[in-house]
Amino acid sequence: MDAILLGLNEVATLDVIMAIVIGALIGVTIGSIPGLEPAGVMAILLPITFAMEPLPGVSLLLGVYGGAWYGGAIPAILMNTPGTPVAVLTTYDGYPMAKRGEARRALSIAYTSSFVGGLISVFSLVMLAPTLSQIARKFGSAEFAMLAALGMIFVVLAHRKHVVEAAMMLGLGIFLGTVGLDLSYSTQVYTFGQSWLYSGIPLVPAVIGLFAMSQAFVLLSQRGNDAQKTELTGSGFFSGVIDLLKHKMTVLRSAALGVVMGLLPGVGEFGSQFFSYTLAQKFSKTPEKFGDGNPEGLIASETSNNAVTASVMVPLLAFGIPADALMAMLLAVFMVHNYVPGPTLFVERPEFISGLYISLLLMNVVVFTYLTFATKWIVNLTRVRGRFIGAFILVLGFIGSYSQNYQFSDCLIALGFAIFGYVLRRNQIPAVPIILGLVLGPLFLTRTQQALGVAGGDLTIFLQRPVSLVLFIMILVSIGVFAWSQLRQRKV
DSSP states (O other), X not given: OHHHHHHHHHHSSHHHHHHHXXXXXXXXXXXXXXXXXXXXXXXXXXXXXXXXXXXXXXXXHHHHHHHHHHHTHHHHXXXXXXXXXXXXXXXXXXXXXXXXXXXXXXXHHHHHHHHHHHHHHHHHHHHHHHHHHHHHXXXXXXXXXXXXXXXXXXXXXXXXXXXXXXXXXXXXXXXXXXXXXXXXXXXXXXXXTOGGGXXXXXXXXXXXXXXXXXXXXXXXXXOSOOOOOOOOOSSXXXXXXXHHHHTHHHHHXXXXXXXXXXXXXXXXHHHHHHHHHHHHHHHOSOGGGTTXXXXXXXXXXXXXHHSHHHHTTHHHHHHSOOSSHHHHHHHHHHHHXXXXXXXXXXXXXXXXXXXXXXXXXXXXXXXXXXHHHHHHHHGGGGGSOHHHHHHHHHHHHHHHHHHHHOOHHHHHHHHHHHHHHHHHHHTTOOOHHHHHHHHHHHHHHHHHHHHHHHTTTOTTHHHHSHHHHHHHHHHHHHHHHHHHHHHHHHHO
């Protein structure tokens, strides 16, 4: 109770409230415009959060993150165009409902499902993060090395159709993470005598280039007038509550899957949506109507992807391991303010942890309330031309890259990553593994060196410690299951 009161005291400030509201509104706006992604906007806002206090900075980014998943349902339902990549399955049943004249009902179902999934996700974070942080107290270097390795393996295997490409991008990220000064041996690693590389490849320009500026190039390369007209039809923005009450088991099952998938690095919203939609269809009394405007399909899709938003923070807070590129950005905010995620954070900063929980809860309330009453104006954002947005993002990307260290070299690094990211997008090669390799690679190498140093170079230390052994077995099982599934597909 003391921690909760301290958290309320932390949140009850103008800075935090404004950060939650502004972040949520930006997130909804980004999700409502097809072609934009929350990762790009979060990357642009990242340097701004460094100048803020920790809780307002994190709340701003989380508002964008959570709000975008809500807003992505608007163009998915009205235009059959996902506002965010994870809203693909929302189009399956949302758009047919809109064509039948039930657009308002479909949006109400999407908003209510997202709200319920978000609340369940926050409560799961409150319950799981402290418990796992106590387990993390018993972790040594060997355990953290295996946990980082497991995270990287999951990230690669999550890209089922592009595993080879994802592995290559992960390797590139790990390589880039080695650039700079090696303090252990006081040597330069791949700096080529360039002083601006002594500190390594900076995370912020890399993220801005890969996610924001590369997307700007995609938007700028579009031809013709890509703006579209959308219309709201039907009535009843609160009818979604009734639909959720009719399909309570679908809601609970989808939320539970979303929470579990959020705990697995690299799986996240895509995996949770796929499994939730598949199970909802399997247990439905009318499976033949899925893909033709079935409310159950819409509920499963929107509940599961929003149930990930808070649970994906559990590995970050408990172990200091980011589950995806967006959590890697939050990790950067933590580290700038000397807030080290892990078990010590719960002891040293309980008011910050409680404030974070309350901020996530308020973010869902703000977004749901805003969308319920402002959708008729928000839909006009779908008419904005992509080229205008692309030019605007490109300018903000250069400003954001330069503003962190006020070095022109950071702008060049961002531009290099932007061009590379554009090539990856055009060839459908995943870019997320690069960022996770850049973050988790140095952690894995450092912890491995420490473990081998303690063991005198004996590799069996990773098998002698029980937790490390379990994590190592999980790595082997994950690779084995994936290889077996691939072999079965080839035989079929």
